[in-house]
Amino acid sequence: MKPISRFLTRHIRIALDSNIFIYYLEENPVWVDAAGEIFTWLEREPHSAVTSTLTMTELLVQPYRAGNERLVNRYFGLLSQFPNLEWVAPDLHIADTAARLRALHNFRTPDALQLATALRSGATAFLTNDSALTRVEHLEVGVLGQLR
Numbered sequence: 321m322k323p324i325s326r327f328l329t330r331h332i333r334i335a336l337d338s339n340i341f342i343y344y345l346e347e348n349p350v351w352v353d354a355a356g357e358i359f360t361w362l363e364r365e366p367h368s369a370v371t372s373t374l375t376m377t378e379l380l381v382q383p384y385r386a387g388n389e390r391l392v393n394r395y396f397g398l399l400s401q402f403p404n405l406e407w408v409a410p411d412l413h414i415a416d417t418a419a420r421l422r423a424l425h426n427f428r429t430p431d432a433l434q435l436a437t438a439l440r441s442g443a444t445a446f447l448t449n450d451s452a453l454t455r456v457e458h459l460e461v462g463v464l465g466q467l468r
Contacts, residue, residue, distance in 0.1 A: 323468065324357050324462075327445070327462045327467055328357070330444075333370065334446065335369065335443035335459075337431075337434055338378040344356060345398075354464050358447060362403070365404070368406065370405075370406045370443055371407060372408055372409075372437040373410070374434065378430070410433055410437070414433065414436045414440050418432035418433045418436035425456065427452070427453070439459060445459060447461075449463060449465055
């Protein structure tokens with residue numbers, strides 16, 4: 321069993337960082353297989369994932385910058401309807417948790433918001449490719465580069 325599969329079997333509800341979506345959607349040659357395994361896992365009940373609406377913002381910047389409305393609509397349509405994926409907008413509780421994470425770990429605001437969303441939404445794991453985020457407590461942080 322691949323390390324990414326072993327990681328996923330330990331969880332029912334995970335959180336996903338924006339880079340996982342980018343690898344999958346842009347078919348990044350280095351990361352698309354691992355990202356694909358995550359999304360295949362997600363499609364099967366009882367699995368679920370959560371991500372911040374910040375992820376959609378980060379995903380749509382390049383298509384908007386390129387003037388590619390078709391790609392904007394494709395990304396938005398695919399991801400807003402993806403099975404077992406919940407999009408969570410930051411609220412005051414998430415903002416407070418993110419501020420605490422920034423204060424404790426000096427995370428960038430987007431990273432702190434992603435992690436706070438995971439913590440406040442009941443995820444037991446967070447998948448990313450940023451090893452600096454492994455410092456957070458109460459989540460098993462999986463770094464894609466270490467799970468291939």
